[in-house]
Amino acid sequence: MPDKSSTQSGRVYIVGGGPGDPRLISVRGVECLREADLVLYDTLVSPLLLRHTKAQCEHAGRESGPGGPRVNQDEINQRLISEAKAGKIVVRLKGGDPFIFGRGSEEAAALAAEAIPYEIVPGITAAVAAAEYAGISLTHRKHASSVAFVTGHEDPTKPDSSLDYQQLATWPGTLVFYMGLHRLTQISSELIRHGMAAETPACVISRGAQALQQTVTSSLSTIAEAARNAKLVAPSLTIIGDCVRQREAICWFEQKTLFGTRIGITRPDGQADGAINQALELGAEPIVMPMIEIGPPADWAPVDEAIKKLPEFDWLIFTSANGVQYFLDRLRTRDYDARRLAGLKIAAIGPATAAALTAYCLTADLVPDEYRAEALAGALEPEAAGRRVLWAGADRGREVLIDRLTSAGADVTKVATYRNVDADRFPADAARLLRAGKIHWIGLSSPSIARNFANLLDDEMRSHLGQTVRLATISPVTTAAAKEVGIPVAAEATTYTWDGIFSALQRA
Template sequence: MNAEFPDKTESPGGSASESSSGGSASAATPGMVYLVGAGPGDPGLITVKGLSCVRRADVVVADFLADDRLVAEAPGHAERIRVPWRPGRQAEINDLLVRHSRAGKTVVRLKGGDPFVFGRGGEEGLHLQRSGIPFEVVPGITAAVAVPAYAGIPVTHREITSSMTVVTGHVSQDRDRTDLDWEALAKRIGTLIFYMGARNLPFIAERLIEHGRPKDTPVALIQWGTTAEQRTLVGTLDDIVSRARSASFTPPVLIVVGEVVALRPQLDWFESKPLFGVRVLVTRARDQAGELSEALVRHGAEPVEAPLIRIEAPDDWRAVDAALADLSGFDHVVFTSRNAVEAFFSRLNHKGLDARSLGGVRVAAVGRATAGALRSRGIEADDQPEVFRAEKLVEALAGDRDLHDARILFPAADIAGPAVEEGLAAAGAYVTRVTVYRTVLEEGLPDDIASMLEDGKIHLAVFASSSTVSAFAKAAGPDGPQRWTRGVRIACIGPSTAETAAEAGLSVDVVPVQATVPALVDAIVRDRLAAGERLE
């Protein structure tokens, strides 16, 4: 996730007329401008085409409501510009789009919902057309449909209503001048959906009742729809104003008026998920965070990815290459992580070798994830302790065999501890440890994520390796781990990671029986259900 972007139109490396992708203010051909709908909040609701546009943009001009995770999908060279709305801002935005296009850049105007539904996309398109700038519109999923759906409210239903009306909630409260035909709205039998109407809710309810809509008509207010902060309040036209005041409902809010609201108890699928409303800090390396994040999302959580480590090749391959050339001379090869498997086989393939080089060598894998990585390479582990403990590994390798004088190859990370080597050496084995990858700690957490921890907006932190715990502790500083995790539940993938967390002063709440991502997520869900509570 990106930190909040400065409200400016110049890139760090030069003026707004310079393009990091090679464009210039004197470009003969203007760059294409894409008016892209980002969807109503959940970043997973952007269209395939919309995401493709973001991923090849030179400039992303994003609304306040566009999710940071979508903006972060832009290429590394792309300039990212936030344009929070304020009166008179539209002219600035129009000029911004034209200026970057004329510099030969590909520009994405990333707008919440759909750009042509109360999104001022029409105004921006007309300005571009008058300025001779090529543009395309990439529709987005509009809040009018998606937000009620996430609240369990279908905007139409064959047995209730076959129509819906979308209305702006920014209406004049002057009874003598209004752009809305309140009598027509009140007498329609279909669903009414008001955008941006939280502040005008008393006036809207009053006018609908005044013009004939029954007082007992169901009403739903949906705040921050499709996100982990979604809240839904149900009432009637007669009491929704007092309910909203009591519940402190503030913008952004979508208002749904109609009988379809009554279906919410049966169709509430999102807010009833076990991890709904739980914001989870995911600290895995960027290329490995996806599996964990996707599993958390399926259970209703909102992952906040903050990779604290990255995996890199060793500085020197000579020891590894020597071991690979002598593989047949080893009795065992021991893998304690999926990263070790991937790095080992990548180097093996680089040397023109493959899994056949391990013929006659017993292979051990610690944990199911490691065994799964081997299986994807066509190798079934001969020995597989479930728990990452040196003594368990020795037991698994020894069995009825004597490890005395056995030659064991141990491909590992540069920061792996000595327990495996010491345990196997104590059993009489000769252990050759080689570094097949380096675990590099990132400099620290992005400022926005550190602020979320400080402000209590992170509810759960997940650590999938000891190195991520070490990186977290380093980023936090001497008293940071305890300060940042005050009120935050801590989940660790296995006992070794949990020990490191405890040594760093963290109180660990969740450790699965098996050290795998599915088991970790299942344990988090069970912990949440056992708590018997829902975050407010």
């Protein structure tokens, strides 16, 4: 339905978020999320998709889950209508594709009846993504020239099944049953009773296109028992047909080095995307659990004074990308540009900090081989005597640079260009998984993160550490901080970056 009536009017986007892997959402879907005032999301939607929006987000699923209780379809329809009539841009975010067993057409019909402008944004349906992540092509020129999508969970209020098992049993291709795990015995028995061969290849995929994906293959006659023995859980798909045989040759997703692993990402929320994407690329499930947040300093006056006196310094030191961003942005707000840094040499603690400088068209004069304060101090010490050094950093942290450079004869001034604020609780999903011992690894990327992580643990969470929940640190300094607060470290990065943490996990 056209939605051009007014740029001020409310409207609804019914968006398919794809299944499992949050990277499978369409570009258009992301655009809608960025535009939204309100997002009503389904139970099966990856929470990582909500990182694309700054809108108010509410669970509105027909099944209860970690996001909230069950909401019935009529309530959802009325909420979409009322919010759009109030002038809001609403995204109805659904798992998979909204029109493939997703009730998206019912929601569209309700909007159309009220003349609410709306748009349908297709998504990758679960059958396609789960099958391909399991190494199964639903069509193949040698095995199947057709595919049928079938509900395994019909409306319980219907007096009779509308499925024609006679027709399904003789289907000349692949059958895919959505949501039929609890009825698998009945489905397989009916197909066999109506003539499908008992030895027909069959497969059940649980949590498709996710790090915890489980795939069980068997014959049609034994697939229900095989799924029970594997303790598969919903959401699931059942695939029946000769195409299942391909899995042995082209199963790819489960070969990723960290497949089946949940990894806690403790970086500040606004800076976690790189680690999240790295976890996904390696086949892991990232659990976002920021231990600190970053903000501007309580008082800009010391920074402004340092900017005023920049020509008096010889070296400008940055020990984080945050320091670069906050200092150089402040420089601009004071009506200066890069020319203010003329005559200064710039030191960066590591490649990530140096990369942050390049975004401002600046190149670090010095980056140590080892990415920690001791190495940076060692690289600067030969040039320190008689030099004036400005360190633009956090409001807290170790004083190694000040102590060593001062001892080497430098005059060091430190200004806090940003604040680290400790989180006061774990996110609800992370807390639930921690208490169950179901986060396999947690990356600790600074001493302050390690200390706050330990501070937030309750006894139940702590009981899993070193057992089902293991910790990996970014450096020896972070390892020492973790040990000081009584939490065990199972792996330590040799390169002091998040890439180094992931490398340590792969070696462990």
